[in-house]
Amino acid sequence: xxxxxxxxxxxxxxxxxxxxxxxxxxxxxxxxxxxxxxxxxxxxxxxxxxxxxxxxxxxxxxxxxxxxxxxxxxxxxxxxxxxxxxxxxxxxxxxxxxxxxxxxxxxxxxxxxxxxxxxxxxxxxxxxxxxxxxxxxxxxxxxxxxxxxxxxxxxxxxxxxxxxxxxxxxxxxxxxxxxxxxxxxxxxxxxxxxxxxxxxxxxxxxxxxxxxxxxxxxxxxxxxxxxxxxxxxxxxxxxxxxxxxxxxxxxxxxxxxxxxxxxxxxxxxxxxxxxxxxxxxxxxxxxxxxxxxxx
Amino acid sequence: xxxxxxxxxxxxxxxxxxxxxxxxxxxxxxxxxxxxxxxxxxxxxxxxxxxxxxxxxxxxxxxxxxxxxxxxxxxxxxxxxxxxxxxxxxxxxxxxxxxxxxxxxxxxxxxxxxxxxxxxxxxxxxxxxxxxxxxxxxxxxxxxxxxxxxxxxxxxxxxxxxxxxxxxxxxxxxxxxxxxxxxxxxxxxxxxxxxxxxxxxxxxxxxxxxxxxxxxxxxxxxxxxxxxxxxxxxxxxxxxxxxxxxxxxxxxxxxxxxxxxxxxxxxxxxxxxxxxxxxxxxxxxxxxx
Numbered sequence: 001x002x003x004x005x006x007x008x009x010x011x012x013x014x015x016x017x018x019x020x021x022x023x024x025x026x027x028x029x030x031x032x033x034x035x036x037x038x039x040x041x042x043x044x045x046x047x048x049x050x051x052x053x054x055x056x057x058x059x060x061x062x063x064x065x066x067x068x069x070x071x072x073x074x075x076x077x078x079x080x081x082x083x084x085x086x087x088x089x090x091x092x093x094x095x096x097x098x099x100x101x102x103x104x105x106x107x108x109x110x111x112x113x114x115x116x117x118x119x120x121x122x123x124x125x126x127x128x129x130x131x132x133x134x135x136x137x138x139x140x141x142x143x144x145x146x147x148x149x150x151x152x153x154x155x156x157x158x159x160x161x162x163x164x165x166x167x168x169x170x171x172x173x174x175x176x177x178x179x180x181x182x183x184x185x186x187x188x189x190x191x192x193x194x195x196x197x198x199x200x201x202x203x204x205x206x207x208x209x210x211x212x213x214x215x216x217x218x219x220x221x222x223x224x225x226x227x228x229x230x231x232x233x234x235x236x237x238x239x240x241x242x243x244x245x246x247x248x249x250x251x252x253x254x255x256x257x258x259x260x261x262x263x264x265x266x267x268x269x270x271x272x273x274x275x276x277x278x279x280x281x282x283x284x285x286x287x288x289x290x291x292x293x294x295x
Numbered sequence: 296x297x298x299x300x301x302x303x304x305x306x307x308x309x310x311x312x313x314x315x316x317x318x319x320x321x322x323x324x325x326x327x328x329x330x331x332x333x334x335x336x337x338x339x340x341x342x343x344x345x346x347x348x349x350x351x352x353x354x355x356x357x358x359x360x361x362x363x364x365x366x367x368x369x370x371x372x373x374x375x376x377x378x379x380x381x382x383x384x385x386x387x388x389x390x391x392x393x394x395x396x397x398x399x400x401x402x403x404x405x406x407x408x409x410x411x412x413x414x415x416x417x418x419x420x421x422x423x424x425x426x427x428x429x430x431x432x433x434x435x436x437x438x439x440x441x442x443x444x445x446x447x448x449x450x451x452x453x454x455x456x457x458x459x460x461x462x463x464x465x466x467x468x469x470x471x472x473x474x475x476x477x478x479x480x481x482x483x484x485x486x487x488x489x490x491x492x493x494x495x496x497x498x499x500x501x502x503x504x505x506x507x508x509x510x511x512x513x514x515x516x517x518x519x520x521x522x523x524x525x526x527x528x529x530x531x532x533x534x535x536x537x538x539x540x541x542x543x544x545x546x547x548x549x550x551x552x553x554x555x556x557x558x559x560x561x562x563x564x565x566x567x568x569x570x571x572x573x574x575x576x577x578x579x580x581x582x583x584x
Contacts, residue, residue: 096360098377099384103360134362150363154380178375181335188336188371191434195375202365229335229379 001144001164001295002032003212007046008287010174010218010232010254011072018260023289025049026072027254029171029214033164037142040064041160041171046289047076059087063141065148066094067173068157069107077108078117088126093139095148095156096132103132133158149206151175153231161206167295170207170247171214174254177237179228207245211295214287215241217252220267221274235271242282253287299482299490307487308494310453312351315393317409319577320345324390328383335379338386343370344577346412346441346448348389353438354495355385366498369434395448401458403451406580408444411529413574416440419525421564426524426552427517431500439504439522445491446484446505447472454480473509485509520550528561532571 007025015024026044033039038054040047040062054060060082067073082088094104107130112121121128133139135158139146143165148158153174161170178196182189207213218232233241235252242250255264268286277284285291299307315321323341327333342348349370356367356377367373374382395405419440423433450458461479465472476483489506504522507513513523553560561567 096358096362098355098358098361099381099388101360132360134360136364137362150376152378154378156361156377156381181339181371181374181379186336188339192371192375195372199375229332231378231380 001034001162001167001169003169003214003293003295004030004032005046005251005253005287005289005291006030006050007042007044007076008253008255008289008291009044009072009257010216011257013045013072014257018262021261021288022255022264022286024257025289026075027067027173028076031144031162031169033142033144033162035143037144038062039141039144039146039162041162042067042073042173043077043080044072044074045076045079048079048081049289051079051081054082058082058085059089062088062090063139063146064090064092065146065158065160066092066104066107067160067171068095068153068155069097069104070153070155070174073173074107074111078111078119083124083126083128084119086125089129090126091129091131093131093133093146095135095150095158097156099155103130105130105132147206149203151203152178154229157231159203159206161210164295168210169212169214169295170210172216172233172238174218174231175216175233176229176231177233177241204241204245207241207247210245210247212249212251212293213238213242213245213247213282214251214253216254217271218254218256220271223256235268236275239271239275239277239281239284242284247282249293250282250284251287251291251293252284255287299480299487304490304494307449307453308491311449311491312354313392314347314449314452315395316347316389317345317405317578318394318397319579320348321390321394324348324386328387333383335374335383338379338383339370339374342382342386343437343441344413346409346445347395348386349438349441350445350491350495351389352382352385353497357496357498359496366496368432368498368501369438371434395452399451400455401451402462403447403458405448405451406578407533408448408451409578410574410580411533412441412444413578414529414532414571415443415522415525417525417570417574418528418564418567419521422521422524422553422560423517425563427521430517431521435498435500436518436521436525439501439518440525442488442492442501443505443508443522443526444484444488446487446489449487449491450476450480450484471509483509515550515552520552524550524553524560527557528564531557531561532567 007028009026025046027042028044028046029041031039135150145163147161151157151159157173159172180192215238216233217235217238219234221236224234320341352373356373416437420433420437423436457480461475464475473483489502492502
């Protein structure tokens with residue numbers, strides 16, 4: 001299995017001289033199974049560069065899994081060039097939206113409204129399929145299997161685990177560690193703590209033993225208190241998750257859009273020191289556009 | 296067991312999805328959510344006082360489309376699974392439907408209904424802590440109490456002519472309305488409430504509780520017992536204020552676990568004045584009414 005990062009930035013594309021080394025495109029991860037099946041997680045702006053690379057391999061059969069429908073994870077989708085070319089097939093999978101009672105099939109319909117985009121979906125000539133995933137459902141993609149777990153974000157967000165011939169990758173999408181909404185003196189505090197423990201344990205099981213954990217590390221520990229409830233993790237929360245589940249490698253992603261390359265390296269080094277990452281720990285690295293991991 | 300015709304069942308379940316919530320909760324949800332930093336615990340506290348919103352949140356979180364394998368039994372658990380923003384937006388979308396009118400064509404007093412649901416819920420939760428600890432989750436007993444009479448509000452809202460007749464006959468003959476519901480509608484509120492809970496894939500224990508809360512020989516599970524005793528105590532308090540005058544003929548459901556002395560059980564709950572006053576305030580029931 002091979003993992004390649006095409007977009008690593010959170011929230012909004014951030015091109016410019018300060019993000020040249022890590023990249024300014026928003027989330028898009030390509031995973032190739034051993035047999036070469038194409039799995040793409042999220043359609044942020046990084047998917048455009050991926051699309052260009054795929055044009056040399058037509059026709060393609062792409063399996064796009066969407067962690068959640070916030071813009072930075074979908075706004076490259078209409079620019080996924082293979083969608084326009086007959087002979088390609090694209091299957092887009094993602095969660096059911098409980099607030100609007102719609103499935104993932106609405107994802108592009110919303111983006112392709114007349115005022116916002118000039119092309120209608122019927123004018124895209126690839127064979128496009130949608131699959132709204134039940135939480136926990138397993139999807140077979142050739143020699144790979146993709147399962148999901150519901151994580152914690154201001155919209156339904158599925159973390160995906162991709163497995164192929166005994167190797168595994170888990171991508172959280174956007175995820176904030178669970179926290180108690182009550183104060184310790186509140187009557188409901190203990191009950192809520194118990195609910196969190198149960199849910200966290202289920203999430204840990206979904207990630208357990210993974211070879212590569214790609215996790216939302218938007219904030220530093222210092223930044224987090226003022227961002228609580230925004231739905232993102234920290235370097236610390238991801239290191240702790242990786243340790244708990246015995247991940248072999250942790251790739252920190254969803255870099256803050258305001259963070260320059262130098263600043264990103266500085267806060268990353270500080271996090272490694274603060275959490276005393278060393279021998280016996282998972283290897284911890286930063287994601288960057290173009291990074292490839294072979295499994 | 297009575298069942299309601301399939302077409303009526305379908306009509307009711309579809310209608311309930313568009314059912315508005317109670318005035319105070321709608322007002323509070325709109326007020327709380329104006330603040331971008333609204334505290335989720337405040338939101339939970341409002342949602343779990345409204346049977347309509349609670350029913351709808353549980354419907355969504357347990358829906359087949361979402362596909363959670365864990366059955367979700369409380370609003371707090373819904374927040375853990377769906378996230379606070381999703382629950383907030385669900386509540387807002389329900390609030391946007393409007394508010395249940397205080398009067399309806401059936402002449403059913405929805406404020407008293409809410410008051411009874413809230414007090415039954417609170418009593419059931421407290422009873423659970425005393426009489427069924429470690430047997431059932433007190434929060435589950437609260438939800439059972441909150442939703443046990445949901446069928447009545449559905450009748451009032453969507454079968455108002457028939458329910459008006461039920462209330463009139465019940466008053467005239469001085470028999471509980473659930474007896475007359477069978478005669479006039481063909482099924483009582485326990486069956487309709489359970490039908491909705493089942494259709495929406497609620498946890499089985501909750502469906503069973505709603506279905507059997509007026510059934511004398513229902514199994515004495517912790518949740519059943521606490522719900523029925525909470526219901527009884529709430530009605531006793533209501534009777535004192537003249538709101539449930541037709542229940543004398545109904546034998547009290549008084550399972551072994553409570554010891555047979557209702558006064559002692561009520562005493563065990565301690566001071567209920569604040570709890571009742573809070574419920575009244577939320578239901579907007581005037582003390583002089």
